[in-house]
Amino acid sequence: xxxNVEHIKRNFQSDDKIDQFEAKKRKLDSEYKLISVEExxxxxxxxxxxxxxxxxxxxxxxxxxxxxxxxEIKERNANLDCLSDDIxxxxxxxxxxxxLFNLSLDKTLWYKVFAICDGKWPSHALLPSYxxxxxxxxxxxxxKKSSIxxxxxxxxxxxxxxxxxxxxxxxxxILQNHxxxxxxxxxxxxxESITELRLxxxxxxxxxxxxxxxxxxxxxxNVFLPNLEIVDVSYCQWFHPHVLLPLxxxxxxxxxxxxxxxxxxxxxxxxxxxxAFGYQNLETLDMRLTDVVDREIGCFNKIKxxxxxxxxxxxxxxxxGESITDICTTSLGMRNWHSHVPGNMVLICRIPEDGGTFVDxxxxxxxVRNYPKITDITLKHAEKCLKSLKYLDVTGCSCTAAQIxxxxxxxxxVKLLCSDAVA
Numbered sequence: 001x002x003x004n005v006e007h008i009k010r011n012f013q014s015d016d017k018i019d020q021f022e023a024k025k026r027k028l029d030s031e032y033k034l035i036s037v038e039e040x041x042x043x044x045x046x047x048x049x050x051x052x053x054x055x056x057x058x059x060x061x062x063x064x065x066x067x068x069x070x071x072e073i074k075e076r077n078a079n080l081d082c083l084s085d086d087i088x089x090x091x092x093x094x095x096x097x098x099x100l101f102n103l104s105l106d107k108t109l110w111y112k113v114f115a116i117c118d119g120k121w122p123s124h125a126l127l128p129s130y131x132x133x134x135x136x137x138x139x140x141x142x143x144k145k146s147s148i149x150x151x152x153x154x155x156x157x158x159x160x161x162x163x164x165x166x167x168x169x170x171x172x173x174i175l176q177n178h179x180x181x182x183x184x185x186x187x188x189x190x191x192e193s194i195t196e197l198r199l200x201x202x203x204x205x206x207x208x209x210x211x212x213x214x215x216x217x218x219x220x221x222n223v224f225l226p227n228l229e230i231v232d233v234s235y236c237q238w239f240h241p242h243v244l245l246p247l248x249x250x251x252x253x254x255x256x257x258x259x260x261x262x263x264x265x266x267x268x269x270x271x272x273x274x275x276a277f278g279y280q281n282l283e284t285l286d287m288r289l290t291d292v293v294d295r296e297i298g299c300f301n302k303i304k305x306x307x308x309x310x311x312x313x314x315x316x317x318x319x320x321g322e323s324i325t326d327i328c329t330t331s332l333g334m335r336n337w338h339s340h341v342p343g344n345m346v347l348i349c350r351i352p353e354d355g356g357t358f359v360d361x362x363x364x365x366x367x368v369r370n371y372p373k374i375t376d377i378t379l380k381h382a383e384k385c386l387k388s389l390k391y392l393d394v395t396g397c398s399c400t401a402a403q404i405x406x407x408x409x410x411x412x413x414v415k416l417l418c419s420d421a422v423a
Contacts, residue, residue, distance in 0.1 A: 104130065112137040117178075131167045138170060142177040156180065161189040169193055177201040182217060187224040194225050195252075198232035207238060216242070222249040234259035241267030248278025255284040262314075265291035271299035279303050288312035288367075294328040301331050307388075308365035313396075325373035330381045332363055362388050370396035376403035382414075383407050393417040 083091070092100065110130050117140065131138075161184055164170070170191045176198070183206045190197075204217065217238075221228065228250045233239045239261045247253065256279075258264055264287065282303050288310050300306060309332075311324055363386050368374050374397035382392055389411070396419050404418055 110135050114139045114141070117142045131164070133167070133169055135167050136169055137172045138164075138167075139172070139174040140176065140178065141174075156184065158184050161185045165189055165191055167191055172196040172198075174198040174200075175202055179203045179205060182206045187218070187221055190225060192224070192226055195227050196230040197225065197228060198230070198257075199236060200232055200234040202233075202236055202238075204236075204238040216240075216246070218243050218246045221246050222251070225250070226252070228253055230255040230257075232257040233261060236261060237263060239263060241265075241270045244270045244274040245278075248274035250278075252281060253279065254281055255286075256282060257284075257286040258290060259286055260289045260314075261287075262289075262291060265293075268295050268299065271296050275299045275302045279305075281305050284308040284310075286310040288369075289314045292324070293322050294325055294331070297324070297328045298331040304362065307362050309363065310365070310367040311371070312367065312369040313371050323373065324368055324371045326375055326377040326381075329366070329368060329374065329378040330385075332361055332366075332381075332386065361386055364388050365391045367391075367393040368397065369393055372396075372398050374398060376400055379403045379407045383410050389414050391415045391417075395419045 092103075095103065110132060111134050113131070113135060114137075156178070164173075168191050170193055173190060173194055173196070177200070180202055182204055207217075229252050231247060231250075231253065232255075234257055239258065240263050244267065247256065279300075280303070283305055285300060285306060285308070287297075289312055291314070292311065297309070297311070300309075311328075313323055366382065366386070366389060368378065374394055376399055378394065378397070379399055380403070382389055383406075390413070392414055393416075395417050399418060404416070407414075408416060
């Protein structure tokens, strides 16, 4: 049963009650194996998870829940990893350090690894010896953000990342707030099975001074990680616009998260090329808290698979500076383009009086927060052109109460978020 720790503690205050509860659950697990003939395994366990703690006191509860369903009942062997994380935390809190070490030798418990480093010692030095073919999730978090100038903040030795190549079924790899060296951490060290790569808040050292001519950290990413679907480099100031090009070659990439990457500005050539020849399966683009402007987002209008766009103005970006305006939002889903702006060749889309010619755009989510130059024009365009839209967030923008009311009336199926409207 998957319940939070507080709820469990509230219902089972004494050690005796916890022991009784666990004993009864182990007995049930050892006596019955429920195999659904008509439903999959996940839906079967969803039914069992709905049983309350009180119902577990009655050994026929499992049979009652499955009554009327076409289930077979067979014997099975219960394992420790069958328990939820919340229950495991309570049980393991009663073990001393020696018992915990002995338990760690059971490699079946290393399918999902979440390690926290306090920044004072290389806590991950021995971890690779525990990883195995069943390990699918690795997350290394540093609570205190690392400092490039502090050698003690480098938690990984030279042989750590090369050892990960043997974890052949790894799906998710996360490094958060760590300092990593480009000499010791290379994408070719990661197994090809990875589908999710997240490096939020990381800092790179040993980076070549000329980052635009050097192959870079993500060079040949499509070769080393051919199954990559999610990339998250939030708050990574080493991520430069030219990296959009190698990532565009990842044919299975569905989600690109660039929150707080302040180097992402003035990248029209890279965005135009990348969107024209790559990102054919990209569904989510998250560029909140970046310095992106209209022309750059307009380049991604070429990606037909794009369903979710997230934009938010950084707090330190001056309102008079160039940022996101109605030009950006109206570039989505229209064929009527005009390209004359005196002294500046920019593609601009306007809604014609006759309604215009619309493209069947797949956009479902559009977030444009805290941009004062987002006005009623965006609401009108979203109402008429973005037929697949399900979620629109214009919080902190300059939309009027009247147009908000019109949008809600004409598009009731869209969830609209907005702040105090402009009078």
